Amino acid sequence: MATTIQDVATAAGVSPMTVSNVLNGRQSVNDELRDRVMEAIQRLDYRVNVAARNLRAGRTGTIGLAVPEIDRPYAAQLASRVVRAAAARGLRVVVEETGTSRGGELDAIARSRVRLYDGLIIASVGLAARDLVDVLAASPVVMLGERFSGSGVDHIGLPNHDGTASAVRHLLERGRTRIAIVAGPPEPERTTASDMPNDGFELRMSGYEHALREAGLEPDPNLVIVGDAWDTETGLQCALSMCDRGLDFDAIVAMTDSIALGALRGLADRGRRVPEDVAVVGFDDISESQYSTPRLTTIAPDHNEIAELAMDLLTQRIAGPWPPTETVDHTVGFRLVVRESSG
Amino acid sequence: MATTIQDVATAAGVSPMTVSNVLNGRQSVNDELRDRVMEAIQRLDYRVNVAARNLRAGRTGTIGLAVPEIDRPYAAQLASRVVRAAAARGLRVVVEETGTSRGGELDAIARSRVRLYDGLIIASVGLAARDLVDVLAASPVVMLGERFSGSGVDHIGLPNHDGTASAVRHLLERGRTRIAIVAGPPEPERTTASDMPNDGFELRMSGYEHALREAGLEPDPNLVIVGDAWDTETGLQCALSMCDRGLDFDAIVAMTDSIALGALRGLADRGRRVPEDVAVVGFDDISESQYSTPRLTTIAPDHNEIAELAMDLLTQRIAGPWPPTETVDHTVGFRLVVRESSG
DNA sequence: GTGAAAGCGCTAACAG
């Protein structure tokens, strides 16, 4: 059996309370007693039982991070930043994979409701409006992604519209006019009844169209390529198909860097030179984009801002009332990082 | 205040024990009572308090996974597999970043000792022999990586020696003779006093030398390039420096895919064609290697075997006595995946 | 400055 605070107390000839006080440095304890306690702790190799402390405190010291798939570079790099931001606040992070499904996301929320986590950061792609009630009934939640912008829950968004618009303007400045956009599948269900775009897909698409029209160009539906996933393979397949169909294009805006990297590969397979024949711009600035051949021009959202703000918000919500009386809806900043792929 | 099992019991007019039995389906409960209990659970929106259950059970249902840096592709892909393997067994995974340091690894072990985790999977690069006592004093641990092969703790290793040897043989078959090897820094301290290589660096190096000698070639110290990290940037810098120094080489074996991808980038920067001028082989088969330009030939260890075996071992250790009476030391299999970078 | 009592929410063990 593991040694308890009681064992230490007996060994040191004091009460459990005194040991507790020594451990937590709460009340000032007589020096001699403290020494006796410390000695006993050492000698018995005592370790606090965190489960018991948690039960008492009503908190777990753990937060959940729910991402679609942890092995995607974007998710992995987000997880890394969240783990660090949490560690800086004395919290641990359980990584949940939702498998890009509403069900997986609801499971994560359920685990949060079961007080497994003090709070949850969820990069949602599948939740719908009717799930909001579950979200708010759970322990504190901060939403990433775009589905819940302005829905009465704390939300940190990416510069979807402005980022893509910026990418398109950059390509137009470089003299490209036949600019295609490559994406994964749109999200299944709208979260609001309004006509305002409210997911990453639609927002990025609208930024693309906006920047074209602004330059006096009418978006060409043929230049909108929608694949069936959000991974590198999708980018590759889309690029191959664009070439093989004889589509006329001189630039690609990819909705994610992973798709862009696949597109680079596909273009190379078809002998198209980047950037001479086709310029390519991605979105995310995952670290791999610095090392591709050619190096990838991309929209770089402020990743640290995302992680830090999410953790700040979450710790605030954990400390305060839930549901919160007032929610935050913030869109992080971005930079256009010009590298080789756009000339 | 959240509703407790007691509240449910009162509402349903039964004892807490009956509620518990209903919840866990342990003992058969009278249908009518069960219905009343279920109804009360629904009505009060009752959720079990996992902290309390954990305290009672003496387990947390959570394991730790300690990796050097989660945002490296290799770690992210390992984490993904472990999270899935754990989920299949009803366990959650806390991801710990050790920051490639012995201190970070000891912290993870300390948290395991504090019963935060039922067990720990640790991809160690920094622990030394003197830390073994801490490892064994903690809750169940399975070690990945090479430092603790045959050290009285469960260990799953990569096919370091044979993998690299296989890479070299492949290059020799392709007619290459000036085969360089590019690596990050060796690990700081030996875990055993013996002369047997016992870390990834040394094992992969010995496989390289072995295959060369086997073919009647004497390893050339000039062809051993040791960078100062294990990331893509290192591979890039090493390749640049090899070219700039006028080193004579016609192939590179990189100790990891990340390094290989950086080397591809560096070679492109210096106008060396791959594979015509220089053939490149990596190690790990991270998914990015399928999409690089050129696509990367690599040694592909059986990643699923690693995750599944680690989880199997860990759950076994959690259920059984600790420290274990007999330990497992297993090296997973591998395949040579030939792609464009080696011709 | 220190200790005794009580209880966080749950469930094993036993009694009924």
Place this chain on the structure above:
DNA sequence: CTGTTAGCGCTTTCAC
């Protein structure tokens, strides 16, 4: 089949 008792290990009262 159901309820009572007791206690997991810790910490918040509130005496002393």
